[in-house]
């Protein structure tokens with residue numbers, strides 16, 4: 001979709017459903033992260049629009065991020081703005097990209113960064129004109145693929161393995177945490193208010 005890289009997780013999957021539904025949904029989200037963050041392939045994010053929360057997470061899972069140079073497009077982990085909390089593995093992924101202090105600021109405030117600020121913060125690696133995002137991503141891919149694969153893969157794994165192992169170890173506990181958190185009346189109410197606001201903004 002033009003102007004949106006990803007709207008993040010589907011909020012309708014996290015509201016008004018059964019605990020079994022929430023558990024299956026969260027397991028699938030974990031699986032997505034484990035596959036993408038743990039992939040030994042080269043992954044380049046061509047960010048052609050806004051990228052809140054889960055969308056930002058997907059971009060952060062990639063090895064390199066190229067974003068369209070348009071201040072109307074914003075990226076960030078904005079969970080607190082929805083009244084929810086980015087789980088520890090979202091937080092770890094952000095820390096591994098921009099460091100601890102910048103992550104703390106970002107997460108507590110639920111900040112969405114317009115493209116130029118995202119570049120300053122290190123959330124993205126490069127800005128290019130909107131119509132050059134795909135070609136710039138292809139060029140970056142060629143550069144990354146020119147590095148000997150075994151050396152690049154072992155290096156990637158060395159950098160990411162501690163975060164991945166942490167989720168693998170705590171996977172079931174993380175699902176239980178998510179289910180008990182998201183099914184609280186107060187959290188369901190916050191999500192509903194956020195969705196109503198999204199619809200009113202039209």
Ligand SMILES: CC/C=C\C/C=C\C/C=C\C=C\CC(=O)SCCNC(=O)CCNC(=O)[C@H](O)C(C)(C)COP(=O)(O)OP(=O)(O)OC[C@H]1O[C@@H](n2cnc3c(N)ncnc32)[C@H](O)[C@@H]1OP(=O)(O)O
Pocket residue numbers: 003004006007008009010011012050052053054055078079082084085086087177178181182195198199202
């Ligand atoms: C203690 C801790 C323990 C455990 C952890 C607990 C909790 C962690 C849980 C969850 C983590 C979640 C991460 C997420 O990804 S949450 C989702 C965050 N996403 C957003 O905030 C995006 C909101 N959307 C927008 O900002 C905009 O819609 C936009 C920039 C993506 C697009 O803007 P547009 O102006 O182009 O389009 P709209 O008119 O706003 O939207 C069109 C349409 O789509 C609906 N919609 C938008 N985003 C979502 C979404 N993420 N899920 C579901 N639906 C969405 C929007 O309501 C409109 O619907 P209608 O056409 O009105 O029906």
